[in-house]
Amino acid sequence: MLKKIRFVLALLFWAGITLMFLDFSGTLKCFLGWMAKIQFLPAILALNIGAVLFVLALTLLFGRLYCSIICPMGVFQDFVSRIAGKFKKRRFKFTPEKRKTRLVILGVFVVLLVAFSPLAALIAPYSAYGRMISSIFQPVYMTVNNLLAKAAEHYDSYAFYGVDVWLKSGATLGVAIVTFLVVTVWSWKSGRGYCNTVCPVGTVLGLLSTKAVFKIKIDADKCVNCGLCEKNCKAEAVDFKAHTVDYSRCVACMNCIGVCKKDAISFSKSSSKSSDKKADEPEDSALRKTLATGALLAVSGVVKAQEKQFDGGFAVIEDKKIPARDCPVKPAGSRSLRHFSSHCTACQLCVTQCPNNVLRPSSKIENFMQPEMSFELGYCRPECTRCSEVCPTGAIEKITKEEKTSIRAGHAVWIKANCLPVNDGVKCGNCASHCPSGAITMVKLPENPSVEVPAVDSERCLGCGACENLCPSRPFAAIYVEGNEVHGDM
Amino acid sequence: MSEKNINRRDFLKMAGASAAVTAVSMMGCGNQKTEEITGQSTSSKKEIPTDKMTYRTNPKTGDKISVLGYGFMRLPTINNRSARENGGEEIDQETVNRLTDYAIEHGLNLFDTSPAYCQGRSEHAMGIALSRYPRDKYFISTKLSNFAPQTWGREESIAMYKNSLKELQTEYIDYLHLHGIGMGGLEQFEKRYIENGVLDFLLKEREEGRIKNLGFSYHGDVKVFDYLVDNHDKWHWDFAMIQMNYVDWKYAKRINPMNTDAEYLYNRLSEKGIPVFIMEPILGGRLAKLPKHLAANLRERIPENSVASWSFRWIASHKNVLTILSGMTYMEHLEDNLSTLCPLQECTEEENALLQRVADEFVNFPLVPCTECQYCMPCPYGVDIPGSFSHYNKCVNEGYISVSSQDENFAENRRRFLIGYDRRVDKKRQAAHCIGCNQCVSHCPQGIKIPTRLKDIDDYIEKLKQDKL
Structure with a gap:
């Protein structure tokens, strides 16, 4: 019964979060946004006290239910492990806790986090899961959607609309693939190995769950030492011979209760007996492996998107290229570069939600995988505040449309050498006519008054990238956006 | 539509008969117009x-x-x-x-x-x-x-x-x-x-x-x-x-x-x-x-x-x-x-x-008299001019244009306009990319002020997207 409840809840959470990452239309976020906001690490970063206290209280009461219900990465491993179980039944065996490794990894993680290094996000469970879904599975989902949109178009229906599928960052895709492979293989072999060795959230909650009120207990009197519980414990935390459970690793999945034929196992109030097992085993280079392979794949992962073929009737349009920005542009709501990079766990939820193809994970080491803006395929539209609505960590704080019109996330810079009126002598001004804040005026060029060129009032510029996106100069626009280190107010 | 409800003008259009032919046949009828035969009417004309x-x-x-x-x-x-x-x-x-x-x-x-x-x-x-x-x-x-x-x-x-x-x-x-x-x-x-x-x-x-x-x-x-x-x-x-x-x-x-x-x-x-x-x-x-x-x-x-x-x-x-x-x-x-x-x-x-x-609608959303002759193409900046006009005209003709967000079917029409435009014209070739260089204007046999009309379409799209209609 308990197992069934756990299973249903876990399925709901997992499906909800996964669908939210897949859904590019931004509909589900309205109903399911809270599921991302109660994720432990994001909640801590967002100083979402309510959510943090909830998770802590949950753990102190019932152990690591968070890991087996709320965490999408945990539930994902359970799925993999379940499938593996079809091939090889009762395959787990108690192993002692690798406490040292866990604590070292946690320590390094905390240090990285405090030092504001985005590398910490590599092993954070929720964001690692988000990257897998956004980088690997959302494109698949979108492709299927596009096929449906094509079909819909054929039947003159507007139920589906096509979206652009494009490679946002090779490096991040590489990391996501490595994460996916490592986690899948590991959980195929030994269930919750990742959670109980690498995952920093698992370690922290594990420390608390040893003190939980309700725990799994084996009644030694009823136990016939059949060993079924141990063989079915995906956390490899049950030691049937000793009739003990390692509570720092038990995720309260209730599987053991279900398999015990003698009703010897219960989930009940704990006595003060400690059953922690300790062992020293200096090993597990999973993190290092992850990092190493990740970097490797990152290099090979940069694949150029396919160029389009055009009809004879159209002038060929060269794809726009990303200009060299001195300062990355972060979405309105992120307050400052520093605020942003110290809060973002690179879960990619904002990237999956961006309807204008603006946000993409960075490939630069100093803010690796954290989203940044660029305007080759679209620009940050004035009516859209989706990224700020979904961000669970507070890296992008929630803003309204009205607030957005006064947040200066960047400023446009004019490049005379690329400007069409200067070079081709045609009349342009597309940047000025599309600037939503009216920051661009066309002025006469001093040396040639017949030529009008844009002049940017940085104090009014929001850094939305409309000018850069709509500039006819290709592949490099004649006007581009530099990020503001601290987002100003107008 | 029952024949009774067909108005003369429409009937002519539907029948494809030239007005001239009808004018002549009218002469044959003289001024006697309707012959009421018991029960049913032989003519829709009152x-x-x-x-x-x-x-x-x-x-x-x-x-x-x-x-x-x-x-x-x-x-x-x-x-x-x-x-x-x-x-x-x-x-x-x-x-x-x-x-x-x-x-x-x-x-x-x-x-x-x-x-x-x-x-x-x-x-x-x-x-x-x-x-x-x-x-x-x-x-x-x-x-x-x-x-x-x-x-x-x-x-x-x-x-x-x-x-x-x-x-x-x-x-x-x-x-x-x-x-x-x-x-x-x-x-x-x-x-x-x-x-x-x-x-x-x-x-x-x-x-x-x-x-x-x-x-x-x-x-x-x-x-x-x-x-x-x-x-x-x-x-x-x-x-x-x-x-x-x-x-x-x-x-x-x-x-x-x-x-x-x-x-x-x-x-x-x-x-x-x-x-x-x-x-x-x-x-x-x-x-x-x-x-x-x-x-x-x-x-x-x-x-x-x-x-x-x-x-x-x-x-x-x-x-x-x-x-x-x-x-x-x-x-x-x-x-x-x-x-x-x-x-x-x-x-x-x-x-x-x-x-x-x-x-309101007639004046705000006049049809563009574009015949899609393609004389304006290729636009040097890649804009699909006839495609944009044809999508717009289609929406005008089929009533997918909204005057205000309070209109009946506004949401549906908005969807049709925006999704339809993305389907018809590549994003990189849409009206927003017209820089107003005017090179196309002299090529248009219909004398359409192409950049102005593209700007109108773009403005309408902005209003739809920003919910400012």
């Missing part, structure tokens, strides 16, 4: 009563003028086309006579022409048609059309007036217009009527009874209009002609910056007690051929009535309108207008509101 014409009274003379006036500007030619479009062809006098007979039989009694119409042959044709009737059966309206600089002289202008009397085979003119005041501004008005003393001459003719009513017809510079109305006390205009219909009421200036909103013109004339003649009641046919969904709005309300009839009813519902001039080339135009105004059913408040909505 008989137009001959004694139900709506009349307006001229406050000065007390004359009863039919609210529908016959404009002799678009007379049929022997090849059954309008003489306006085919000026070179000979006027089909026989048909003109027959149309005149039919009109008079149904109570129409005002006929309008000008020395300038149909390459100068309109007055002559009218003279022939009308002289077959006693002079007190009809009212003649014509104009002093001394536009050309060579006719600005006193003698030339007076000669033109005298010639009108001759061509029209009459001793006097019931309504004489100073023709097209406002064209060329005050300066030209002075030259045409004041400096040469022609206005004084005409005032004298009025005193002597050869001109029963003296007025003016206005196009163009509103200063001239204001000048004439301001000097009403001096010249005592008996009437004035303006362009008015439910679109021009508030949007004349939007359609053509040279023009003035009819609301202003009509109200100014009414304040002064000057009766109003109306021209362009259906905007040169455009209000008879509304975009499909707008036409459907009107049809849904009264299925039997033509789209054009709405404009006539709307205009005639204004009390200070003396007569509405309509250039009816074909019998079915005449029949349709007669059936609308014999008798007039005034527009209700609700119908006025409906027409205002139609006008």
Whole structure:
């Protein structure tokens, strides 16, 4: 019964979060946004006290239910492990806790986090899961959607609309693939190995769950030492011979209760007996492996998107290229570069939600995988505040449309050498006519008054990238956006 | 649609029969229109009563003028086309006579022409048609059309007036217009009527009874209009002609910056007690051929009535309108207008509101006359010009354009417009990418101001996206 409840809840959470990452239309976020906001690490970063206290209280009461219900990465491993179980039944065996490794990894993680290094996000469970879904599975989902949109178009229906599928960052895709492979293989072999060795959230909650009120207990009197519980414990935390459970690793999945034929196992109030097992085993280079392979794949992962073929009737349009920005542009709501990079766990939820193809994970080491803006395929539209609505960590704080019109996330810079009126002598001004804040005026060029060129009032510029996106100069626009280190107010 | 509900105009369109052929077949039927056979009707046409014409009274003379006036500007030619479009062809006098007979039989009694119409042959044709009737059966309206600089002289202008009397085979003119005041501004008005003393001459003719009513017809510079109305006390205009219909009421200036909103013109004339003649009641046919969904709005309300009839009813519902001039080339135009105004059913408040909505949409979302000939392509900046226009036109025609976010089906229409545009035109080739370099304009055989129209489309998209409609 308990197992069934756990299973249903876990399925709901997992499906909800996964669908939210897949859904590019931004509909589900309205109903399911809270599921991302109660994720432990994001909640801590967002100083979402309510959510943090909830998770802590949950753990102190019932152990690591968070890991087996709320965490999408945990539930994902359970799925993999379940499938593996079809091939090889009762395959787990108690192993002692690798406490040292866990604590070292946690320590390094905390240090990285405090030092504001985005590398910490590599092993954070929720964001690692988000990257897998956004980088690997959302494109698949979108492709299927596009096929449906094509079909819909054929039947003159507007139920589906096509979206652009494009490679946002090779490096991040590489990391996501490595994460996916490592986690899948590991959980195929030994269930919750990742959670109980690498995952920093698992370690922290594990420390608390040893003190939980309700725990799994084996009644030694009823136990016939059949060993079924141990063989079915995906956390490899049950030691049937000793009739003990390692509570720092038990995720309260209730599987053991279900398999015990003698009703010897219960989930009940704990006595003060400690059953922690300790062992020293200096090993597990999973993190290092992850990092190493990740970097490797990152290099090979940069694949150029396919160029389009055009009809004879159209002038060929060269794809726009990303200009060299001195300062990355972060979405309105992120307050400052520093605020942003110290809060973002690179879960990619904002990237999956961006309807204008603006946000993409960075490939630069100093803010690796954290989203940044660029305007080759679209620009940050004035009516859209989706990224700020979904961000669970507070890296992008929630803003309204009205607030957005006064947040200066960047400023446009004019490049005379690329400007069409200067070079081709045609009349342009597309940047000025599309600037939503009216920051661009066309002025006469001093040396040639017949030529009008844009002049940017940085104090009014929001850094939305409309000018850069709509500039006819290709592949490099004649006007581009530099990020503001601290987002100003107008 | 049952056959009963098919209006004549539509039926013709559907049958694909040319109007000319019908006009000829009408002749065969004579004036006997409907044959009621017991039970079912063999024809959808309802008989137009001959004694139900709506009349307006001229406050000065007390004359009863039919609210529908016959404009002799678009007379049929022997090849059954309008003489306006085919000026070179000979006027089909026989048909003109027959149309005149039919009109008079149904109570129409005002006929309008000008020395300038149909390459100068309109007055002559009218003279022939009308002289077959006693002079007190009809009212003649014509104009002093001394536009050309060579006719600005006193003698030339007076000669033109005298010639009108001759061509029209009459001793006097019931309504004489100073023709097209406002064209060329005050300066030209002075030259045409004041400096040469022609206005004084005409005032004298009025005193002597050869001109029963003296007025003016206005196009163009509103200063001239204001000048004439301001000097009403001096010249005592008996009437004035303006362009008015439910679109021009508030949007004349939007359609053509040279023009003035009819609301202003009509109200100014009414304040002064000057009766109003109306021209362009259906905007040169455009209000008879509304975009499909707008036409459907009107049809849904009264299925039997033509789209054009709405404009006539709307205009005639204004009390200070003396007569509405309509250039009816074909019998079915005449029949349709007669059936609308014999008798007039005034527009209700609700119908006025409906027409205002139609006008809003008509003027805000005019079709782009793009034939997709591709002459403008390739745009050097990659914009898909014909694709953008064709998508826009499709949305206008199918009624997917919204005037306000409060519209019924707004969300659905927004989706159709935006998703449809992405499907039709690659994002990189959409209207937002037009830089207004104007290189395409000279290539367009339709004379479309391509960058302006693309900007309109882009502005509309912005409004949809930003929820600012």
